[in-house]
Amino acid sequence: MVGFRRVYGSNPLHLLAHLGVFFIAGWAISQILGAGFAINWIAWFLGAALLHDLVLLPLYSGLDRGLQIGVGRSRRGPPAGTYPEDGAPDWIRPSPLNYLRVPLVVSGILLLVYFPVILGYASKNYRHDTGHALAGYTRNWLLICAGLFLFSALVYSVRVVRSRPPRPARVDEQPGD
Amino acid sequence: MKAPRLPRPRAIKPPPLPGPPPGPFRPGFWRSPLRGPWLTSVLGSILLVLITVVAVTGLISHSAYQPDVVGGYNATVGPKGDIGPLISLPSGAPSWAYALSQGAHITVGLIAIPVLLAKLWSVIPRLFAWPPVGGPSKSIERLAVLLLVGSGLFEFATGVLNIQVFYPWHFGFVRAHYYGAWIFISALALHFCTKLPTVRRAYRERGVLRPLRADLARTRPEPYEPDGLVASSPASPTISRRGLLGLVGAGSLALLIANLGESAGGPLRRIALLAPRGRVWGTGPNDFQVNKTAEFVGVTQLASDPGWRLSVAGAHAVKLSRPQLMAMTQHTYDLPIACVEGWSTTQRWTGVRLRDLAALVGASPAAILEVHSIQPTGPFTHTAYPASQIRDHRSLVALSVNGVDLSLDHGYPARIIIPALPGVHCTKWLGSMQFLET
Numbered sequence: 001m002v003g004f005r006r007v008y009g010s011n012p013l014h015l016l017a018h019l020g021v022f023f024i025a026g027w028a029i030s031q032i033l034g035a036g037f038a039i040n041w042i043a044w045f046l047g048a049a050l051l052h053d054l055v056l057l058p059l060y061s062g063l064d065r066g067l068q069i070g071v072g073r074s075r076r077g078p079p080a081g082t083y084p085e086d087g088a089p090d091w092i093r094p095s096p097l098n099y100l101r102v103p104l105v106v107s108g109i110l111l112l113v114y115f116p117v118i119l120g121y122a123s124k125n126y127r128h129d130t131g132h133a134l135a136g137y138t139r140n141w142l143l144i145c146a147g148l149f150l151f152s153a154l155v156y157s158v159r160v161v162r163s164r165p166p167r168p169a170r171v172d173e174q175p176g177d
Numbered sequence: 178m179k180a181p182r183l184p185r186p187r188a189i190k191p192p193p194l195p196g197p198p199p200g201p202f203r204p205g206f207w208r209s210p211l212r213g214p215w216l217t218s219v220l221g222s223i224l225l226v227l228i229t230v231v232a233v234t235g236l237i238s239h240s241a242y243q244p245d246v247v248g249g250y251n252a253t254v255g256p257k258g259d260i261g262p263l264i265s266l267p268s269g270a271p272s273w274a275y276a277l278s279q280g281a282h283i284t285v286g287l288i289a290i291p292v293l294l295a296k297l298w299s300v301i302p303r304l305f306a307w308p309p310v311g312g313p314s315k316s317i318e319r320l321a322v323l324l325l326v327g328s329g330l331f332e333f334a335t336g337v338l339n340i341q342v343f344y345p346w347h348f349g350f351v352r353a354h355y356y357g358a359w360i361f362i363s364a365l366a367l368h369f370c371t372k373l374p375t376v377r378r379a380y381r382e383r384g385v386l387r388p389l390r391a392d393l394a395r396t397r398p399e400p401y402e403p404d405g406l407v408a409s410s411p412a413s414p415t416i417s418r419r420g421l422l423g424l425v426g427a428g429s430l431a432l433l434i435a436n437l438g439e440s441a442g443g444p445l446r447r448i449a450l451l452a453p454r455g456r457v458w459g460t461g462p463n464d465f466q467v468n469k470t471a472e473f474v475g476v477t478q479l480a481s482d483p484g485w486r487l488s489v490a491g492a493h494a495v496k497l498s499r500p501q502l503m504a505m506t507q508h509t510y511d512l513p514i515a516c517v518e519g520w521s522t523t524q525r526w527t528g529v530r531l532r533d534l535a536a537l538v539g540a541s542p543a544a545i546l547e548v549h550s551i552q553p554t555g556p557f558t559h560t561a562y563p564a565s566q567i568r569d570h571r572s573l574v575a576l577s578v579n580g581v582d583l584s585l586d587h588g589y590p591a592r593i594i595i596p597a598l599p600g601v602h603c604t605k606w607l608g609s610m611q612f613l614e615t
Contacts, residue, residue: 040347044353121341
């Protein structure tokens with residue numbers, strides 16, 4: 001038992017459970033490949049993981065990094081709306097970062113899921129199946145995007161206004177520190 | 178004996194050989210302060226619930242095709258080597274049972290996507306763990322994770338494309354999606370067992386919900402452990418953990434609203450702006466969604482031929498014209514057409530009961546039914562039904578819908594409509610029916 005652990009790196013149950021899963025997977029894969037198009041299926045199986053891990057995830061991480069840098073740049077220097085010469089407390093405008101992230105992520109996920117109807121990839125089959133032309137999905141997606149960004153902008157504006165420092169006159173009445 | 182400690186500056190300390198290559202293989206590359214066992218545990222727990230629903234409803238759908246009815250017509254994945262139906266809708270289930278189950282399969286599957294993406298994001302540093310191959314147990318674990326991630330993404334990708342009738346592959350969807358699910362379910366069950374101690378530890382140490390109380394200013398990285406998920410040199414946070422989960426939830430909510438109406442109907446249909454089958458085409462009695470038009474399957478001429486007769490065979494055989502069928506006792510029921518793609522629509526169908534037709538040709542109550550469509554080619558032109566569905570008083574050969582003749586696209590001159598059955602098994606453009614004694 002100790003010897004097994006030293007060689008294998010874990011207990012025998014670990015090995016048995018994994019072999020069980022490999023057996024089921026082997027059965028399932030043989031059932032799929034038995035119907036032909038083996039290379040195509042394997043390409044899809046591995047391609048899905050590779051495309052996600054090496055393309056999609058780096059892509060959205062990179063976009064987010066770019067967004068952070070862009071937002072950071074726009075916020076450098078004395079933030080707008082502060083009154084340094086009046087001796088008002090330092091006020092930093094709330095970051096718009098997450099107010100951009102939310103609509104970007106939501107509209108991005110909708111595009112990721114519904115790109116066949118939004119970009120018209122499904123138009124031929126759609127017509128055969130429904131008897132109608134595939135239309136309106138691009139417009140609907142753009143409308144949803146517009147709504148998300150407008151709503152986010154509205155919430156952000158409210159947040160900015162509510163976080164503004166009190167007027168300088170009132171600050172003068174406060175005890176100095 | 179301890180050697181005297183020498184003041185050695187870090188810069189000239191030789192790196193351990195062989196070191197990880199630069200980039201994502203170096204631990205310092207991953208800097209998000211939110212990654213850690215607690216976050217992954219929460220996302221994994223949510224995903225487990227959602228995927229359980231998707232798996233159970235998926236297996237229900239597989240059974241709902243009744244692949245085990247004699248004749249093998251209904252076997253969507255080929256009967257050879259299949260383990261047969263596991264979880265079925267109870268017999269006598271309400272007529273909307275399949276619509277609900279399959280609507281849940283699609284809708285819950287969709288709302289799981291943002292959670293799945295976040296879950297994979299939370300563990301991405303482990304993909305680049307260095308060295309890539311450890312001992313035998315570690316290598317075997319990595320292979321199991323490859324099966325898990327590969328099959329998971331495969332299942333979601335093929336499912337999402339199938340509901341939008343976009344097939345950029347050559348393999349058969351049903352077979353690949355069904356057997357792919359077995360890889361996914363088994364690999365996920367194993368993953369659950371191997372990660373359960375990690376999840377329990379994360380919940381015990383950090384609390385199940387406590388980290389959600391922290392706003393951005395109070396968001397701190399989880400404690401660092403080598404070869405773990407927590408960044409070795411975390412950046413300062415730009416979003417709180419509850420903010421990240423809110424972001425994921427917003428994505429799921431958007432998918433829910435965008436799609437639910439095609440299954441749930443009612444006022445939700447109007448806001449299902451991206452649902453592939455969310456539309457109502459007009460106000461006419463035949464303007465509800467259709468799957469495969471008469472023109473596309475090339476049945477228009479055969480179906481509109483006045484010489485059409487329905488052959489019904491049992492102990493003896495008859496040929497019935499549409500007027501003869503209309504002259505039989507008519508029954509009307511509100512029954513859904515529920516597609517495997519997740520959309521459904523309930524309409525008022527009128528026609529002849531299957532059991533009346535069985536009695537007409539002297540079939541026993543134990544007989545099963547095989548029907549053939551006059552549709553020249555394509556899947557689902559032959560379908561078989563068990564005796565229990567023939568006995569159900571709501572099972573009809575429908576001749577009209579919402580008070581008017583069926584349209585050609587909805588199966589004129591006659592179609593099958595049976596409660597809680599996948600839409601493609603409600604055979605359109607009926608040609609012949611054989612009651613077979615078993």
